[in-house]
Amino acid sequence: MSDITAPVTPARARSPWRSRLSRWDQKGSPYAFVSPFFILFGIFGAFPLLYTFWVSLHSWPLLGEHTFTGLDNYQKLLQDPQFWNAAKNTLGLFLVSTVPQYVLALWLAVTLNRKIMARTLFRVGVVIPNITSVAAVTLIFSMIFAKGFGLANWIIGWFGLEAVDWTAHTWSSWLAISMMVDWRWTGYNALIFLAAMQAISSELYEAAAIDGATRTRQFWSITLPMLRPTLLFTTITSIIGGVQLFTEPLLFAPGAGAIQGGTLRQFQTLTMYLIENGFTRFEFGYAGAVAWMIFLLVLIISLINILLVRRISGAD
Missing domain, CATH: 1.10.3720.10 (MetI-like)
Known part of the structure; x- marks a missing residue:
């Protein structure tokens, strides 16, 4: 009895967009997971800090014009x-x-x-x-x-x-x-x-x-x-x-x-x-x-x- 060998199906080529998505998932997902902290810190931490420094360089009364005075x-x-x-x-x-x-x-x-x-x-x-x-x-x-x-x-x-x-x-x-x-x-x-x-x-x-x-x-x-x-x-x-x-x-x-x-x-x-x-x-x-x-x-x-x-x- 002769052996019957099943035909070998060639592996399906991976689509380019799936490859790009996989690479992005490996490289970009860690940054996506930690990004909420840095986004919130930038809004509620870094921006107020920098804006306070900008205010400190001015004569900034409650009413009237804000005059730049440097240091x-x-x-x-x-x-x-x-x-x-x-x-x-x-x-x-x-x-x-x-x-x-x-x-x-x-x-x-x-x-x-x-x-x-x-x-x-x-x-x-x-x-x-x-x-x-x-x-x-x-x-x-x-x-x-x-x-x-x-x-x-x-x-x-x-x-x-x-x-x-x-x-x-x-x-x-x-x-x-x-x-x-x-x-x-x-x-x-x-x-x-x-x-x-x-x-x-x-x-x-x-x-x-x-x-x-x-x-x-x-x-x-x-x-x-x-x-x-x-x-x-x-x-x-x-x-x-x-x-x-x-x-x-x-x-x-x-x-x-x-x-x-x-x-x-x-x-x-x-x-x-x-x-x-x-x-x-x-x-x-x-x-x-x-x-x-x-x-x-x-x-x-x-x-x-x-x-x-x-x-x-x-x-x-």
Whole structure:
């Protein structure tokens, strides 16, 4: 019996438009997937930033003509003592609030990472202050630090100390506002640190325990070095939030001159100074210059922080 061989059908040639579509799908689809972010960022981020810079190059009153003045607003800004006072208050509040906040957040994260009773309940509880309305938190803390009937003065009265007018002095207003910020954000940072700690391999701690390392030694030699990327992230976000601090100091001493941050501008931040120039004095060109100085300040501090963390990591 002879073998019967089926005729071989030649492969169908691929149409040109299908080939082009396949190549476009391989090369262009990744850009299509990420394009929504860049489109939204360009509309709501890059364009307002560039337009603010264009406004800052003009004398831009609420009514009247807009006159191009070049860098005059920036020259005026660098010679403005009120701007430097606001910058000092902003950086001071950032330092006073961030340092104890990080210490408490790390302590909370280490505690919640251990096997304790109702651990899940405590983990949920530490983030509750962050979801509370910032206006409500500020109003409550304003009553706590009230001069005549505040809880803070009642407590220090136990030790025979005189009542403090918390809004009248730089140090006292910084302390009160920093406590508001810490109360809201300590739990948030603690959960971020906790998530990073749980990603650390338990074998490292087991090996350290076998070598006789105490929990304190394990924290400094294992936990803290492994948390450096997380510390960098939280520091940058804290810098952005700290430089843009607005609601807490604004509502700390409400009234007609609340935007000035006290009678002597003792707790006026850069964002408050921006709003004062833009929407009280209606000097939009000058306010645009303040906005760009805030942007540059955040950028410079963030770059310095990144360089410091990289140098510390390289040294180890």
